[in-house]
Amino acid sequence: MYRYTLKRLLMIIPVIIGVSLIIFVAMDLAPGNAVDYLAPEDATEEDLKLLEQQLGLDQPLLIRYVKYMGGLVQGDLGVSYISNQDVMGTYMDRLPNTIALAAASIVVAVGLSIPLGIISAVHNGSIRDNLAMVFALLGLSMPNFWVGLLLIIYLSNGLGWFPSGGFNDGLLSLVLPAITAGTGFMAVITRTTRSSMLDVLNQDYLRTARAKGVNEKTVVKKHALKNALIPIITISGTQLGALLGGSVLTETVFSWPGVGRLIIDSVNSRDTPMVTGSIIMTTIIISLLLLAVDLLYAVVDPRLRSRYGAKGR
Amino acid sequence: MKTVVATEKVRKKRTRFGEVMHRLSKNKGAMAGLAIIAILVLIAVFADVLFDYENQVIAMNISDRLQGPSWEHPFGTDEKGRDMFIRILYGSRYSLAIGAVAVLIALAAGMVLGAVAGYYGGAIEEIIMRVTDIFASVPYMLMAIVVISVLGSSTLNLMIAVGVTSIPAFVRITRASVLTVRNQEYLEAAKAIGRTNKAIILFHILPNCLSPIIVQVTLRIASAIISASGLSFLGLGVPKPSPEWGSLLSAGRGFIRDSGYLTLFPGLVIMITVMAFNLLGDGLRDALDPKLKERKGG
Numbered sequence A: 001m002y003r004y005t006l007k008r009l010l011m012i013i014p015v016i017i018g019v020s021l022i023i024f025v026a027m028d029l030a031p032g033n034a035v036d037y038l039a040p041e042d043a044t045e046e047d048l049k050l051l052e053q054q055l056g057l058d059q060p061l062l063i064r065y066v067k068y069m070g071g072l073v074q075g076d077l078g079v080s081y082i083s084n085q086d087v088m089g090t091y092m093d094r095l096p097n098t099i100a101l102a103a104a105s106i107v108v109a110v111g112l113s114i115p116l117g118i119i120s121a122v123h124n125g126s127i128r129d130n131l132a133m134v135f136a137l138l139g140l141s142m143p144n145f146w147v148g149l150l151l152i153i154y155l156s157n158g159l160g161w162f163p164s165g166g167f168n169d170g171l172l173s174l175v176l177p178a179i180t181a182g183t184g185f186m187a188v189i190t191r192t193t194r195s196s197m198l199d200v201l202n203q204d205y206l207r208t209a210r211a212k213g214v215n216e217k218t219v220v221k222k223h224a225l226k227n228a229l230i231p232i233i234t235i236s237g238t239q240l241g242a243l244l245g246g247s248v249l250t251e252t253v254f255s256w257p258g259v260g261r262l263i264i265d266s267v268n269s270r271d272t273p274m275v276t277g278s279i280i281m282t283t284i285i286i287s288l289l290l291l292a293v294d295l296l297y298a299v300v301d302p303r304l305r306s307r308y309g310a311k312g313r
Numbered sequence B: 001m002k003t004v005v006a007t008e009k010v011r012k013k014r015t016r017f018g019e020v021m022h023r024l025s026k027n028k029g030a031m032a033g034l035a036i037i038a039i040l041v042l043i044a045v046f047a048d049v050l051f052d053y054e055n056q057v058i059a060m061n062i063s064d065r066l067q068g069p070s071w072e073h074p075f076g077t078d079e080k081g082r083d084m085f086i087r088i089l090y091g092s093r094y095s096l097a098i099g100a101v102a103v104l105i106a107l108a109a110g111m112v113l114g115a116v117a118g119y120y121g122g123a124i125e126e127i128i129m130r131v132t133d134i135f136a137s138v139p140y141m142l143m144a145i146v147v148i149s150v151l152g153s154s155t156l157n158l159m160i161a162v163g164v165t166s167i168p169a170f171v172r173i174t175r176a177s178v179l180t181v182r183n184q185e186y187l188e189a190a191k192a193i194g195r196t197n198k199a200i201i202l203f204h205i206l207p208n209c210l211s212p213i214i215v216q217v218t219l220r221i222a223s224a225i226i227s228a229s230g231l232s233f234l235g236l237g238v239p240k241p242s243p244e245w246g247s248l249l250s251a252g253r254g255f256i257r258d259s260g261y262l263t264l265f266p267g268l269v270i271m272i273t274v275m276a277f278n279l280l281g282d283g284l285r286d287a288l289d290p291k292l293k294e295r296k297g298g
Helices: A002-029 A034-038 A045-055 A061-073 A087-122 A127-141 A144-158 A171-201 A204-211 A216-246 A248-253 A259-268 A272-300 A302-312 B002-013 B016-025 B028-045 B053-058 B084-120 B122-137 B140-151 B155-181 B185-192 B197-233 B245-253 B261-288 B290-296
Strands: none
Touching (some): A002 A061, A061 A272, A087 A127, A087 A171, A087 A259, A127 B261, A144 A171, A144 A248, A216 A259, A216 A272, A248 B140, A248 B197, A259 B140, A272 B122, A272 B140, B016 B261, B028 B084, B028 B261, B084 B122, B084 B197, B084 B245, B084 B261, B122 B155, B140 B155, B140 B197, B155 B197
């Protein structure tokens, strides 16, 4: 198990190198650079050159990349071209907001979708099952930023129940963004739960449990759900990863000061260190999260512990 | 008894394609999805015949600005007095084309790389799969934003950005499918009669692992339409005044307080379109792999 974990952790290193190379080169190829963003309108040719020198943009790409990687090895993500602040510090300032949004979204998604998926599977083919599946299909088909806009129109502007953006109202500010980001995931998790539960519900050991007189609620809750959890954990983990890296649209709709907004603003201002550093950090967090999900399988299913052990050897 | 025998005969006569189409035609959801897609494709193809782009789609008519839905303007008018119903219908041309071309780009690159990785194995497979892992480890929306920043905002670049982010999915699914057929006897036979590797991949391997790829194409068009509209919403997509659905939503956002219909209708059309592709994709999956449907209990 430890060897397996170590192997997975080491596998993150080539991913970081690859991602940093792709993003660094891409930002260099993009038209314009941070100088265009920083320079005043009346800047002379000399001013522009001086600014370029100060930012180190006059050096060849390879040199800049090697320097950047030299810093990265020591845990230094560089300094923002635009704000002149430490990239790691800025990222860490925004990260709690993104984590709060992702955690709230996954709570909304898992909290609603697992019961819905179970009801749907237990009453397979009934009206309840069909309604749940229609609900899941709708969730899967609605662009989440549109859901956010509708929530603002009806629940914020219309009924005035929630703020339409920002995060000055504490938990209330989190409700609409969490529903927005969670809708699509709710649909995916509902479908996965239903399918996984259907696989399990017809197993022989459940028939045995029923034959022994265990009541249906216990059969579903204790025997079926626990064995149907692995695909649900997998999908919830990957969805949480997607939320940590991909809530750009939700953050834009609700002016939520998270990592997604930081990255898109930095891309627009061609702030290469900020873009590269933020994407590397996001990639590391997602990789660690996926590893944690893999390790969680072993907790849920003891049979897998020995398999992880075998892999590590 | 006679009926049973007759049904058996019909079943035997049907080709695999016929069998799949027969199963698909029995799926009401998939048929509804197919019908919606067919209507949208027809509107998109004949948009120039149905509407006058200069006068009806982009021309301003300030005296009619921001009128709510009515018989004259079923989806209302925008801030420049343009009929939203016409703009949304015309916009199907952009959104469907972006979805389809983006998936074609991903399909072409992903199928080739996945097939090569699966067929050759060894170092080639290792390199292709590790590079795929690196691309897939960056959240697709962030990757698409970076790609667009490199290429610039335009309809074609939006297609490329969405397409590039979908490549890893096709590489993985094609490789997985190829691995299942790689050791089949008919491939040995093909090698024995001297067919080249390229011919074996193109004419023997890929046609035999198309089922999951077809399903993936349908479902990916749905997600490509959503991704593209999201990027347009961020101002990174189709330039104004083209009525791409994401751009319409983005423009409507400015009038969200008093003219919510500007946001409601474009999103509703995106939802219906995506739902149609999802229904068709689900139906195709069930039709191509009926055992899966039995397992799912559908």
